[in-house]
Amino acid sequence: MTTPQREHFDAVVVGAGFAGMYMLHRLRQQGLKVVVLEAGDDVGGTWYWNRYPGARCDVESMEYSFSFDEDLQQAWRWSERYAGQPEILRYINHVADRLDLRRDIRMNTRATDAEFDPQTNRWTVLTQSGQSLQARFCIMATGCLSNAQVPQIPGLADFKGRWFHTGFWPKEGVDFTGKRVGIIGTGSTGIQAIPLVAKQAAHLSVFQRTANYSIPLRNGPLTAEAEQAVKQRYAALREQARHSPSGVAGFNVPTRGVLQTDPQEVEQAFQSRWDFGGIGFTRSFNDVLLKTEANTIAREFVVKRMLAPVNDPALRAKLTPTYPIGTKRLCADTGYFEIYNRSNVSLVDIKADPIESITATGLRTQQAHHDLDILIFATGFDAITGALLSVNMRVKGGSDLKTAWADGPRAYLGLMTAGIANLFMITGPGSPSVLSNVVVSVEQHVEWIADCMAHMRAQGINRIEASAHAQQDWGRQVDALANASLLPHTASWYVGANIPGKPRVFMPYMGGVGVFRRTCDEIARQGYTGFELTTVPEAA
Numbered sequence: 165m166t167t168p169q170r171e172h173f174d175a176v177v178v179g180a181g182f183a184g185m186y187m188l189h190r191l192r193q194q195g196l197k198v199v200v201l202e203a204g205d206d207v208g209g210t211w212y213w214n215r216y217p218g219a220r221c222d223v224e225s226m227e228y229s230f231s232f233d234e235d236l237q238q239a240w241r242w243s244e245r246y247a248g249q250p251e252i253l254r255y256i257n258h259v260a261d262r263l264d265l266r267r268d269i270r271m272n273t274r275a276t277d278a279e280f281d282p283q284t285n286r287w288t289v290l291t292q293s294g295q296s297l298q299a300r301f302c303i304m305a306t307g308c309l310s311n312a313q314v315p316q317i318p319g320l321a322d323f324k325g326r327w328f329h330t331g332f333w334p335k336e337g338v339d340f341t342g343k344r345v346g347i348i349g350t351g352s353t354g355i356q357a358i359p360l361v362a363k364q365a366a367h368l369s370v371f372q373r374t375a376n377y378s379i380p381l382r383n384g385p386l387t388a389e390a391e392q393a394v395k396q397r398y399a400a401l402r403e404q405a406r407h408s409p410s411g412v413a414g415f416n417v418p419t420r421g422v423l424q425t426d427p428q429e430v431e432q433a434f435q436s437r438w439d440f441g442g443i444g445f446t447r448s449f450n451d452v453l454l455k456t457e458a459n460t461i462a463r464e465f466v467v468k469r470m471l472a473p474v475n476d477p478a479l480r481a482k483l484t485p486t487y488p489i490g491t492k493r494l495c496a497d498t499g500y501f502e503i504y505n506r507s508n509v510s511l512v513d514i515k516a517d518p519i520e521s522i523t524a525t526g527l528r529t530q531q532a533h534h535d536l537d538i539l540i541f542a543t544g545f546d547a548i549t550g551a552l553l554s555v556n557m558r559v560k561g562g563s564d565l566k567t568a569w570a571d572g573p574r575a576y577l578g579l580m581t582a583g584i585a586n587l588f589m590i591t592g593p594g595s596p597s598v599l600s601n602v603v604v605s606v607e608q609h610v611e612w613i614a615d616c617m618a619h620m621r622a623q624g625i626n627r628i629e630a631s632a633h634a635q636q637d638w639g640r641q642v643d644a645l646a647n648a649s650l651l652p653h654t655a656s657w658y659v660g661a662n663i664p665g666k667p668r669v670f671m672p673y674m675g676g677v678g679v680f681r682r683t684c685d686e687i688a689r690q691g692y693t694g695f696e697l698t699t700v701p702e703a704a
């Protein structure tokens with residue numbers, strides 16, 4: 165076997181979604197030599213892979229986009245209030261062309277291993293196709309919801325029909341006409357896909373393990389007036405988003421609680437958020453995610469309205485969620501509940517009637533066999549850590565990431581993990597990531613990392629590592645915020661509960677993107693407190 169030739173860079177970035185693309189742009193602006201490795205055959209990350217019917221962002225288009233380039237944000241025109249996947253992918257491609265990013269992105273190139281050698285102060289990143297790339301810095305831009313999970317159900321290999329996971333949907337699409345289709349999963353993805361599949365398929369069987377809350381999205385064309393209203397004060401709105409709790413300027417920042425407010429006023433406020441639509445609903449009051457009693461009032465309001473379109477009381481009962489609202493990711497839908505009135509849709513409650521196996525001709529639950537031509541897994545992701553741990557990351561003669569995170573992931577500010585130098589993560593565990601408008605969080609992390617690298621160069625520093633003490637302290641803050649809320653008590657992907665054997669740790673930072681940004685900025689201003697910055701001899 166021949167040893168692959170090593171290529172040398174200042175930084176290797178893994179992933180060419182929003183995060184990897186912007187990281188590349190920022191580092192190139194500093195004159196650095198950077199390469200981005202991308203497993204897909206084009207840019208886009210989440211929006212490249214998730215092409216399932218109905219895929220759409222539930223953060224408004226004017227906010228779910230890059231803010232670093234005023235000309236770009238003024239020139240780009242969104243057609244809908246909430247953009248669908250094809251339009252977001254067009255936008256991402258437009259950005260890649262505009263910034264001439266592709267020349268430094270290697271498509272169809274999956275990183276498999278990354279090793280840091282403390283002697284040379286270099287990372288070596290290996291790819292599935294046998295490339296070996298060396299750099300002082302390795303930056304993981306692999307996304308929080310990118311490691312799609314197909315559950316281990318016995319018999320999948322025997323299935324004679326076609327099956328798909330929504331997180332790696334075929335580019336050419338899937339024709340459901342005349343087919344008997346089954347879908348497992350009723351999270352944000354399933355709730356988006358189900359109405360569209362139901363309208364095309366001969367029959368759709370929905371296999372639901374947990375009933376979820378969903379607020380009507382109320383999507384529609386983006387009018388010229390609405391677009392102009394944002395564009396006229398885009399810079400100010402972006403600044404507002406950066407300092408808001410969730411990275412969305414259009415979300416209410418609640419100052420009072422349900423429990424301190426007159427019930428009539430509460431009802432009116434909920435109604436106004438319901439009419440506005442979308443996932444900002446739980447931001448109506450500041451105690452909905454903190455106090456069971458407040459949460460119960462919110463959930464009762466939502467359940468009554470969301471189930472109103474369902475005619476059959478038995479179906480309504482099956483579709484009624486029982487966990488506190490907002491403690492799993494809130495869903496937003498377009499015509500989801502109505503779909504259960506159709507005669508070609510059936511809902512199988514797999515908590516009451518569990519799946520036993522997949523057969524050659526369909527899916528067997530304890531009580532019945534469901535004949536299927538197509539089976540869709542809308543079963544989610546190994547969130548936040550899955551993609552990071554899918555690359556075998558280690559320090560030569562030292563620790564590796566899997567072992568370091570055996571009891572759950574810990575990362576200082578979600579940026580670096582102690583014991584592994586010169587490895588940055590964009591929106592890693594312990595940062596607001598999935599609890600925020602992720603484009604805002606991506607920009608914040610990318611800019612912080614780029615500034616940190618510039619600072620290091622200016623000071624002649626070539627190694628940075630999170631201190632174990634600072635990481636522990638940060639972990640305690642992340643835990644304290646989570647534990648003051650209702651979120652860690654629900655078995656959700658936020659705590660890794662969807663992955664058998666995954667340690668149960670609440671992963672995202674709940675303090676909000678504004679507070680988080682100020683904390684990160686202050687740490688940098690004080691000379692990167694909690695990070696150890698050193699200058700070591702290294703390979704030429």
Ligand code: NAP
Pocket residue numbers: 220221222223309315316348349350351352353354356372373374493496514542543544545598657662
């Ligand atoms: P998800 O929220 O994890 O939902 C997965 C669904 O599959 C759940 O209903 C889950 O049931 C079910 N499931 C998982 N494993 C199963 C098994 N072994 N047997 C039976 N059922 C199983 O995944 P997702 O819907 O793909 O969404 C993931 C996240 O992506 C969202 O929460 C959101 O952050 C993001 N997303 C956003 C949008 C948007 O912007 N509109 C759209 C799609 C996704 P349990 O609940 O019982 O585990």
